[in-house]
Amino acid sequence: MSPQMISMFALMRKETSRVLRIWVQTLIPPGITMSLYFIIFGTLIGKRIGEMDGYPYMEYIAPGLIMMSVITNSYGNVVGSFFNAKIQRHIEEMLVSPMDETSIVIGYLAGGIIRGLFVATVVSFIALFFTELNIKYPLLALLVIIMTASVFSLAGLINAIFAKKFDDIAVIPSFVLAPLTYLGGVFYTVSLLPEFWQTVSRLNPILYMVNSMRYSVLGTSDIEIVDGLLMIGGFFILLLSVAVYLLKKGIGIRD
């Protein structure tokens, strides 16, 4: 194995073991949060809503809630881990070593993907207490989760690269990520919206991710699955390029 591969695997191992080491912080909170969503939106309110797009409301929102967890946790994992490394300055352990920037990005990506997968598993098990979860296309669901976790891991990494203080890593999740997620069709089909807002919604990348997952699980979606996968893949390539470019330039990490 080449030295670059060894260094990349060393970081991947470090980041993935971190997810498990601090499991109380990484895996339990999304489980609790999503249980509350299932209870409140699914059981209590959902009964009054009835069906959505031909499915019981609980069953309809389950894929969206899984995706919501994947998005927030993969993002939070990388933004937190990388920013901590910056603040504690142990990022210098990597920067002074010969490992290249792509290896650093992939190492952090691994942590975000693993957390996304674990959280998706936890939330899926919780969902089983409330509804049936017959996944129609399991491999497609896995692909969508991994791709979405990758996109938001990269977004978290870019956020952390620019962040100079803790406020800077809280702003994006609160003011950008949360609104886009709630308006991304987790709780409703966009066909309920007026024409204008349907068009606006289609500019929201999270709509494609939520609906790709919904298609994988239920076989129904507001968008074409091909469009969804292309959109996620496009964002992945764009953010990967940006993250590698920023690290190569040393923005936010070198004086």
Place this chain on the structure above:
Amino acid sequence: MKALSIQDLSKQYKSGVQALNSINFEVNQGDFFALLGPNGAGKTTAIGILTSLVNKTSGSVKVFGHDIDTALSLAKACLGVVPQEVNLNLFDKCINTLVNQAGFYGIPRDEAKKRAKYYLEQMGLWEKRNSNARDLSGGMKRRLMVARSLVNQPKLLLLDEPTAGVDIETRRMMWRFLRELNQQGTTIILTTHYLEEAEQLCDRVAIIDEGEIIENDSMLNVLKKLKKEVFILNVSQSLTEAPIIEGYETSLKSPQEIEVSILQSQGINEVFAQLDTLAISVISMRNKTGRLEELFIDLTNNPSKETTE
């Protein structure tokens, strides 16, 4: 081949501060090289550029012939670094810190574990291998950083004030270890505020002040440039004023301590002779400050930049 070759290296920060102004120096393989200077002189910036933590503005840097502009990975593979400030993952175990660092240098995991054990033992930290870095004392953290810097068995070790804040015993232990490392062939560049440390360990020295190299020579030659030394003489009598010693500058530091300035051209015997005629007997004597320190203050031309604690 030179271990390090720096040519016309400049660094201007975005704030406008000119940290380095076209500096030049070389370090031979096997040297124990001191890079000295007052706070803000540019030492850490120079180390930062070598390790790619700071982007240079202009100039060239070669590490064992590898230019950092064209062969950065090869240059980095030759380096180990102990930074001035603690930069450990405080929530990670000591053993993991070393194994991970070795991994980042492309060292296979089995070998990384062996090296981690060896260097933790060398630094007296093996018993603490499963402790988190945050649970270590300040001195232990320093030793852990030294151990970490060695896992890739660097040809050139950069030590940026490695003994700052450690107790005397630990400092002596680290001195012994670094001497052995240097004797085994590792080239070492040391920046330190303890000039005694530089004088004890280093065979070559460069002094940097306000971003410029103002002295670069062997330690022996640099110390030869010392124009005068100040000695403190402990005398048996209690004096009320400094005795007049013809040709020498004297002052009374305390009733039983005389401070005498002696120029390089003068001998010290004459001082004893004159004190003898004054019936003042000397019990003991010592340097007021380290010799290098006096020269350092002389060269940087500002007593306020005195660097000892």
